[in-house]
Amino acid sequence: MKPMRRKRQQLGEGACREILERGRECVLALAGSDATDGHPYAVPVNYVFSSAREGDGSLGHVLIHCAPAGAKLDALAADERVSVCVIDRADVAPENLTTLFRSVIAFGRARLVESGDERRAALVALAGKCAPDLSTEAVDAEVARFFARTAVIDVALERVSGKQCIELVEDAPGEPTEGGLS
Numbered sequence: 001m002k003p004m005r006r007k008r009q010q011l012g013e014g015a016c017r018e019i020l021e022r023g024r025e026c027v028l029a030l031a032g033s034d035a036t037d038g039h040p041y042a043v044p045v046n047y048v049f050s051s052a053r054e055g056d057g058s059l060g061h062v063l064i065h066c067a068p069a070g071a072k073l074d075a076l077a078a079d080e081r082v083s084v085c086v087i088d089r090a091d092v093a094p095e096n097l098t099t100l101f102r103s104v105i106a107f108g109r110a111r112l113v114e115s116g117d118e119r120r121a122a123l124v125a126l127a128g129k130c131a132p133d134l135s136t137e138a139v140d141a142e143v144a145r146f147f148a149r150t151a152v153i154d155v156a157l158e159r160v161s162g163k164q165c166i167e168l169v170e171d172a173p174g175e176p177t178e179g180g181l182s
Contacts, residue, residue, distance in 0.1 A: 001107075004161060008169055011102070011162030019104045019162060020049040020060065023086040024130065028064060028072070028155075030082050030110075035074035043072065047084070048122070048129045058156040062106065063113075063122040068151040073112065080109045082155055093167075102164040106157045113152040122152045 004010045011019075026047050032038040050061040062084050066072050076082070089102040113119045120143060127139045134142075 001159065004163065006163070006166075009163050009166055011104070011164060016104050016160050016162040017049075017060070019086055019088040019102065020062070020106070020160070023047070023049075023088060023104075026062065026064075026084045026086045028082060028084055028153075030072065030075035031079035033071070033075040033078040035071040041071055041075050046126065046130055048125045050122075050125065056156065058108070058158065059106075059160050060157050062108070062155040062157065063126065064153040064155070065123060065126055066151050066153060068149065072153070073151065076110050076112065076153065080111065081107070082110045083107045084155060089164075089168075096167075098165065098167070100165050100167055102162070102168060104160060104162040106155075106160040108155045108157040108159070110153050110155045113154050118154075119150075119152045120147065122154070123147070123150060 024046060025044055027042050028045050029040060029042040032040050035041075045064045045066070047062050047064045050063055052058045052060050083105060085103060085105045087101070087103045089100060091100040092098075093100055113122060123143045123146075124139055127134065127142060131139070
């Protein structure tokens with residue numbers, strides 16, 4: 001992949017990780033499949049970020065829940081390569097005809113989680129992120145209620161980079177701009 005052209009706007013590894021951890025929604029982009037008449041498929045989804053597991057070689061994992069059948073899974077069956085985009089900030093500044101933005105895009109390979117224990121853990125993590133005030137008992141009950149009807153996609157991240165608008169770049173003399181998580 002081509003390196004980022006505007007290096008000064010590139011976010012460092014720590015900032016990218018914070019955005020991935022903080023974000024609640026991302027856009028999952030998949031290659032075209034028969035289910036989409038060959039067109040690429042991009043869909044907004046809820047997710048939770050999980051750190052890399054020892055020895056897995058990834059930069060972390062994006063865990064997504066979905067129905068056990070549908071266009072996402074058809075596309076994944078055709079091509080496991082995906083990208084995800086998390087928008088951390090997108091404030092329109094009409095007086096400057098610009099948008100104050102900060103976002104992360106990641107590339108990786110997705111797989112359907114087969115293990116019941118791994119799927120259950122992902123669903124509990126997703127519930128904890130989306131509904132942090134629910135009790136453990138309430139989360140366990142909801143996970144049990146929907147478990148048979150819910151699939152989990154695990155995107156192992158291979159390359160991550162972030163960018164922000166020039167207006168948000170802090171001039172810090174002598175501090176090099178870090179690359180992404182790649």
